[in-house]
Amino acid sequence: MPGLNLPEIRRTTPRLRLAAAAAAITLPLALAACTDNASSSSAPGGPIKVTSTGSECKVAASEAASGSLTFAVQNDGPEVTEFYLLAGDGLRIVGEVENIGPGISRNLVLTAPAGEYITACKPGMKGDGIRAPFTVKDSGTAAAVDADLQKLVDTGVSQYTAYVKDQTEQLVAGTKEFADAYAAGDADAARALYAATRQHWERIEPVAESFGDLDPKLDAREADLEPGQEWTGWHRAEKDLFPPAGYAPLTAGERATLASQLVADTDELAARTRSVELTADQLGNGAKELLDEVARGKVTGEEEIWSHTDLWDFQANLDGARIAFENLKPALQQKDAALATELDGKFAALQAELAKYAKGEGFAYYNELTPEQVQQLSARVDALGEPLSRLTAAVVL
Known part of the structure; x- marks a missing residue:
């Protein structure tokens, strides 16, 4: 990242090549x-x-x-x-x-x-x-193949619920590691952990955002703050780790307090997700919400305005949307096989476009992309958005 001499941000997710991920998983x-x-x-x-x-x-x-x-x-x-x-x-x-x-x-x-x-x-x-x-x-x-549509739907919901739980557990572990490094003043280690740990949050963002009191504590950007609102969470630490010109860094005590609050709020999120009950429409709508998150914040570079690690978030939102779709896919194939095939292709195309910007175990920084490259990514997002908007109705109605 120009001007900051940062170490390569590493990913703690499974070591799978993006080229392989570009081919959408189509297992029943x-x-x-x-x-x-x-x-x-x-x-x-x-x-x-x-x-x-x-x-x-x-x-x-x-x-x-x-x-x-x-x-x-x-x-x-x-x-x-x-x-x-x-x-x-x-x-x-x-x-x-x-x-x-x-x-x-x-x-x-x-x-x-x-x-x-x-x-x-x-x-x-x-x-x-x-x-x-x-x-x-x-x-x-x-x-x-079970012909009972409701059983396919119920199984898909059950598996997605397990996925949310798994990602939350990884978020808890990653957050504690990040918080320890950040509170200790090890900025290099904290920067290296930042984007990869946040991916676990971004994959399950619709579920995490459903807890209206926790979401602003954990994920509020500076531009989102209401007058008088205390700023905590990931983006507060982001600004401190990737400081803009003229920024006054937090003190050691302030970093320790912020890190402790981040861990406590993440633990609370994990406790709540253990009892979360999801439905098929929430999976379908959540998949579209994740793609909307990409369109609103990640492909515009507004989410990670200091670290410029938006493409890590982009990948995580895409992961979460794809998993929700694949969990519903067996039921969708019974209801609308053509839509299932179309979504397979659109997910693969968007993943392939994003894979062009892979670097090692991470991605190019967002501010390294040209306007033309951003436009190509945006076009792929739009192309997936329309058929994905039809997923919920196709499965539920």
Whole structure:
């Protein structure tokens, strides 16, 4: 970033190439369930044994045949754990089993088509977990697709709810790491963590914004402030870390107070999202809201006016919108297959356009883009916006 001599901002999300992400994930939504008293067998065709400890996630096999899969998860660690099967993008949750206490075994049973996946254990139910690649090979037998539209919708909502919970847990862990560095005066470390940590917030922004008292505490920009309103949250720290000319930096005590408040408000957000109940229309409308966020703030450069890390936010909003769509996609394919195909293409096109500005594990700074490049991104956003606006009605009505 010109003039600030900043380190490369790193991403703490799964290390997946943007070129791969440009191809929209089109796996059918898996129907998942969990049961207690998991078997420890890992014979071919039988349950795949998973052993979770405080520091390891041992999966007995790295591949399986498509169709019905069972993961037998044993917690040999000291803390409650969770186990996830994620789509290859590392974001969309195909199936999960949670609240596995020490010494307890539970099964995750699901239907998975051929493709690349990621397994993850979460000791202590925090952070992004201990991850490993997992391949499902084509068995030659087509997986049964549930014809019950309501069941497809309910499964999509359940999986998106799990996604919100997962992203919130990663936000909590990342915020604490950021806050520790910021409060300690380690500006280089805090700047390096800023954009990547905020991505977890941006992916679930419609849900986070639904808590009207927390949203301004965590995400208010200086331009949003009402007269007399105390300014806290990410953008207050942003201005202090990426200061404009003539800015008077916060004192060590002020930084510590701001960091403490950021952690406390994020913990409160996590507590509230644990009991959030979502509906199919909220998924569809939320996907459109996330794209609107891109159009209003990210593609205009107004969101991150000091750090210029708008493209990190852009990617995160796009991630969240795509996950909501993909969770509803099996139901949409029954109701309007043409719209599902159109959305697949528009999401892929926008992702491909954004991938042009990838740099290492991050992106170009927004102020490095030319007006023509911004216009191209904006055109792709507009092209996706119209069909995405039809998603909710197509699934719900």
